[in-house]
Amino acid sequence: MAVIEVENLIKNYGGTNVVDGISFGVEAGEIFGIVGPNGAGKTTTVESVSGLRVPDGGSISVLGLDPQRDHYEVAQRVGVQLQESRLQDKIRVHEALELYASFYDTPADWGSLLDRLGLEGKANAGYSSLSGGQKQRLAIALALIGTPEIAILDELTTGLDPQARRDVWGTIEQIRDSGVTVVLVTHFMEEAERLCDRIMVVDQGRVLALDTPSGLIKRIGAGQVIRFRPSAEVADSELSALPGVEGVLRKGEMVEIAGTDDAVHAVTSFLAQRQIIAHELRIEQNSLEDAYLALTKEGK
Numbered sequence: 001m002a003v004i005e006v007e008n009l010i011k012n013y014g015g016t017n018v019v020d021g022i023s024f025g026v027e028a029g030e031i032f033g034i035v036g037p038n039g040a041g042k043t044t045t046v047e048s049v050s051g052l053r054v055p056d057g058g059s060i061s062v063l064g065l066d067p068q069r070d071h072y073e074v075a076q077r078v079g080v081q082l083q084e085s086r087l088q089d090k091i092r093v094h095e096a097l098e099l100y101a102s103f104y105d106t107p108a109d110w111g112s113l114l115d116r117l118g119l120e121g122k123a124n125a126g127y128s129s130l131s132g133g134q135k136q137r138l139a140i141a142l143a144l145i146g147t148p149e150i151a152i153l154d155e156l157t158t159g160l161d162p163q164a165r166r167d168v169w170g171t172i173e174q175i176r177d178s179g180v181t182v183v184l185v186t187h188f189m190e191e192a193e194r195l196c197d198r199i200m201v202v203d204q205g206r207v208l209a210l211d212t213p214s215g216l217i218k219r220i221g222a223g224q225v226i227r228f229r230p231s232a233e234v235a236d237s238e239l240s241a242l243p244g245v246e247g248v249l250r251k252g253e254m255v256e257i258a259g260t261d262d263a264v265h266a267v268t269s270f271l272a273q274r275q276i277i278a279h280e281l282r283i284e285q286n287s288l289e290d291a292y293l294a295l296t297k298e299g300k
Helices: 042-049 071-077 093-101 110-116 133-145 162-177 191-195 213-218 234-238 261-271 288-298
Strands: 001-012 014-029 031-035 058-060 078-081 150-154 181-185 198-203 207-212 225-231 245-251 255-260 278-287
Touching: 001 042, 001 181, 014 031, 014 042, 014 058, 014 181, 014 198, 014 207, 031 042, 031 150, 042 058, 042 133, 042 150, 042 181, 071 078, 071 093, 078 133, 093 110, 093 133, 110 234, 133 150, 133 162, 162 181, 162 191, 181 191, 198 213, 198 288, 207 213, 213 288, 234 245, 234 261, 245 261, 245 288, 255 261, 261 278
Parallel strands: 031 181, 031 198, 078 150, 150 181
Antiparallel strands: 001 014, 001 058, 198 207, 225 255, 225 278, 245 255
16 A cells, blocks of 8 residues: 555646656555665655745645645654764753654653664763764654654764674664654665665656666666686686676786676686686675666666
8 A cells, every 4th residue: 555645746846847747656565765875855745745934836645644734743753863963962862862753642651662773871972972873763763753654864874884884784673673664865886775665866867767676676687797816827818618608807917807797607617617717706785775876877
């Protein structure tokens, strides 16, 4: 069942449509990703969905409600963490949670929320004393304090170190597992591929593609890149002639072969027959980032 339905959304600034006819639906219980270059219209789209911006055209339904006409009820049922959200340095964690809880008719127990999000023992800590990852988990807590049915999280892990980013990913998965539908705006393709059930790629205010991560990757083919350092000389011409091999590139002592799924078996069999060891062997498949780059390049 769709909990968000957007049809032909338009938002105009200075005579230019920064959102130019975007349409999509979000199903209950999924993590729905929105990716695209800076200025693609991602934040404007989710701000329109949450009722924070008034669109210039199209229609939006959130849980069967109009974000403008039914703004109060939408605000009660949709939690939002914005890209530029920040608290005053001296405010304490419990003060921020108590303040936000006062905005809702049925707020969550903020103590339990802190424990759930790995912020136990931080209730009396000042905002400025929190690490980057702790600030982002607090932002999630503030988005969830109203016990929402939908959480909109915009650029949640920007600026975090790899460990803090992965900790936040675990938190987002916990949110989904608790029954909350998540709309996630991100520019990290690894994050989108790991977390999202479906992903909408937008550029210049338009939808370029909407599919599962694997579906987007399949659009550019199931390519493979095989990298290794051979223990003995091997001619590029011999490698190029193997089934499935589409290209051979040398980078110092390393050989890099691009090809189809058939190339992996063909190359490894060829090396084994000649008793050539493939040192530092790595096999990489096309990723969501490859698909994203291909889609946004096509959209120019």
